[in-house]
Amino acid sequence: MSTKRAMAYHYSVTCFIYFLLLIPLLATLVYSLCDQWGATILPSGFTFKWYIQLWTDPRFLTALYHSMTLAVGTLILSAVLIVPCVFVVFYYYPKLDTGLNILTLLPFAIPPVVSSVGLLQLYSDYPLLLTGTPWILVGCYVGIALPFIYRAVNNNLRALNVHDLMDAARLLGASSTQAFFKLILPNIRKGLMASLFLSFSFLIGEFVFANLLAGANFETLQVYLYNMQQNSSHFTSALVISYFSITLILTLLATRFNR
Amino acid sequence: MNNRLCRPFLVFIPFFIILGLFQLAPLVWVVINSFINNDGHWSLDNYQQVVSSPFYRQAFTHSFLVSIFSAVAGLLIATIGCASLRHMQGKIRNIMIAFTNMTSNFAGVPLAFAFIIVLGFNGAITLMLRKWGWINSFDLYGTQGLSVVYTYFQIPLAMLLLYPAFDALKVDWEEAASLLGASHRYYWQHIALPVLSPALLGTFIILLANGLGTYATAYTLTSGNYNLVTVRIANLVAGDLFLQPNLAAAISVILMSLLIFITCVNQWLVKRSYHVY
Numbered sequence: 001m002s003t004k005r006a007m008a009y010h011y012s013v014t015c016f017i018y019f020l021l022l023i024p025l026l027a028t029l030v031y032s033l034c035d036q037w038g039a040t041i042l043p044s045g046f047t048f049k050w051y052i053q054l055w056t057d058p059r060f061l062t063a064l065y066h067s068m069t070l071a072v073g074t075l076i077l078s079a080v081l082i083v084p085c086v087f088v089v090f091y092y093y094p095k096l097d098t099g100l101n102i103l104t105l106l107p108f109a110i111p112p113v114v115s116s117v118g119l120l121q122l123y124s125d126y127p128l129l130l131t132g133t134p135w136i137l138v139g140c141y142v143g144i145a146l147p148f149i150y151r152a153v154n155n156n157l158r159a160l161n162v163h164d165l166m167d168a169a170r171l172l173g174a175s176s177t178q179a180f181f182k183l184i185l186p187n188i189r190k191g192l193m194a195s196l197f198l199s200f201s202f203l204i205g206e207f208v209f210a211n212l213l214a215g216a217n218f219e220t221l222q223v224y225l226y227n228m229q230q231n232s233s234h235f236t237s238a239l240v241i242s243y244f245s246i247t248l249i250l251t252l253l254a255t256r257f258n259r
Numbered sequence: 260m261n262n263r264l265c266r267p268f269l270v271f272i273p274f275f276i277i278l279g280l281f282q283l284a285p286l287v288w289v290v291i292n293s294f295i296n297n298d299g300h301w302s303l304d305n306y307q308q309v310v311s312s313p314f315y316r317q318a319f320t321h322s323f324l325v326s327i328f329s330a331v332a333g334l335l336i337a338t339i340g341c342a343s344l345r346h347m348q349g350k351i352r353n354i355m356i357a358f359t360n361m362t363s364n365f366a367g368v369p370l371a372f373a374f375i376i377v378l379g380f381n382g383a384i385t386l387m388l389r390k391w392g393w394i395n396s397f398d399l400y401g402t403q404g405l406s407v408v409y410t411y412f413q414i415p416l417a418m419l420l421l422y423p424a425f426d427a428l429k430v431d432w433e434e435a436a437s438l439l440g441a442s443h444r445y446y447w448q449h450i451a452l453p454v455l456s457p458a459l460l461g462t463f464i465i466l467l468a469n470g471l472g473t474y475a476t477a478y479t480l481t482s483g484n485y486n487l488v489t490v491r492i493a494n495l496v497a498g499d500l501f502l503q504p505n506l507a508a509a510i511s512v513i514l515m516s517l518l519i520f521i522t523c524v525n526q527w528l529v530k531r532s533y534h535v536y
Contacts, residue, residue, distance in 0.1 A: 010343035017340045018355065021362050021414065024373035027383055031376050081277060084270040092267045106282055109518070111472030113489045114511040117496050118285025121292070121504050139281035146278075176267075207367045207475040212497050225368045226479060233376060240369040247364050255357060 025244070032237035050238035060239070063224035070134055070220065071203040074141040075196050078149055081142065083192065086153040087180060091162055104150045107143035112208040115140065119213060132217040140209045145199035152195030156188040190257055197254035201247040293508035305509035315491065315510065321402065322488040326470030328406045333413025334463055341421050356422070363415035367475035374399060374408050374480065400481050408476055413466050420465060424458030456532045464525045468518055488514050
């Protein structure tokens with residue numbers, strides 16, 4: 001194959017695949033911006049009314065608020081819990097790394113539906129009545145964020161000369177805790193922030209736990225979306241696009257931090 | 260000295276409490292209770308019920324069919340895509356990768372909605388294909404439709420997982436092979452694919468597990484009417500009819516055992532396959 005023909009082939013393959021990936025998104029976008037799209041191939045009537053209807057719906061705003069506070073709360077808790085652990089393993093007990101690594105994959109290996117079976121039975125009764133509250137979601141979501149944060153912080157620490165930095169800090173009279181907060185933490189900030197944004201977009205996209213464990217008592221964005229399926233599909237399209245724009249902004253922020 | 264090494268250990272306590280409560284405890288509950296029957300005795304009744312029921316066997320068949328199909332199709336498309344993506348200019352490539360990252364987030368409920376618009380009964384593409392006479396009917400809410408939707412969300416994930424592996428292929432190898440008279444096909448068959456095989460196998464397993472564990476997409480698309488393992492499990496613990504959490508636990512254990520078995524086979528295959536380094 002000549003180079004020119006080869007390049008033409010590579011371009012058309014890539015364009016075709018990305019076109020396929022784009023179709024559902026584009027269709028949803030068009031759908032959300034038009035008045036009617038019945039049994040015809042092309043839509044008719046450009047309008048913003050579905051977006052106005054969505055963004056003035058108090059139930060939507062509540063769901064958005066629930067999703068946001070839940071995700072932010074979970075990520076703050078995750079960072080506080082996980083970052084010191086990763087550092088301690090890296091600096092004091094490098095032998096535990098493999099074990100912790102396997103542990104971080106656990107939430108990936110067990111489908112959320114399976115965990116929900118146990119969670120619903122364990123926490124639906126006194127003294128730990130957690131189902132139907134956001135607290136059980138916080139607990140589960142820490143597990144979802146764990147692999148991302150663990151990976152990012154661990155990679156960052158590897159790139160850093162942690163042992164020399166810590167020795168230097170101690171030589172200058174800092175305690176290990178002080179050195180961690182004033183020296184290590186600022187150095188891993190970028191990677192940590194990137195992983196937090198990445199986890200954020202995963203968390204607001206979570207449906208299974210949110211629907212099975214909290215449901216109507218604490219309606220998140222995804223559960224609201226599911227419950228709105230009886231509504232006009234133009235309205236749900238506006239919802240999908242709004243939701244997607246939020247994750248898009250977060251992904252962009254994540255890549256910016258990663259640079 | 261002892262004190263200095265013990266104190267850092269304290270940071271593990273809250274971490275393990277949360278992980279234990281919300282990751283390990285539910286898993287332990289599931290495994291133990293799958294062996295307890297309705298009368299509260301130890302038994303294999305739940306497993307027997309699952310294995311002997313055509314309804315539950317169908318759920319497993321459906322789940323595996325859709326997952327295997329989507330994993331193979333997704334992997335194939337992603338492999339072809341990655342091979343071409345590597346030849347793109349740096350800037351275009353970065354935009355493409357960012358886009359892949361973004362679409363990998365497009366799953367579950369929103370994805371199901373988007374597909375109803377595009378490929379539903381009155382979807383734009385369905386109408387177009389029908390008009391051109393390419394299809395008579397497309398059932399988005401059955402095996403056919405689920406396979407297409409699953410493939411859609413497998414492609415970006417497969418590309419993200421596979422793309423780094425393509426770095427193992429050195430550009431000089433292709434040049435060297437063609438200098439020695441190897442055809443393009445020979446190069447792929449005898450050099451590129453064997454080198455990539457561990458990554459391909461590993462990605463396949465992740466895609467398969469991803470497909471088997473998916474619940475939200477199928478649940479939204481078919482309102483739980485299509486018989487899948489995850490839909491069955493969820494219905495038994497949170498359905499409208501009478502609940503049977505222990506039976507759900509047994510189905511869960513079977514599903515996880517199958518996943519573990521597949522992963523072990525995969526590990527074994529990876530060990531036997533070609534290694535670059």
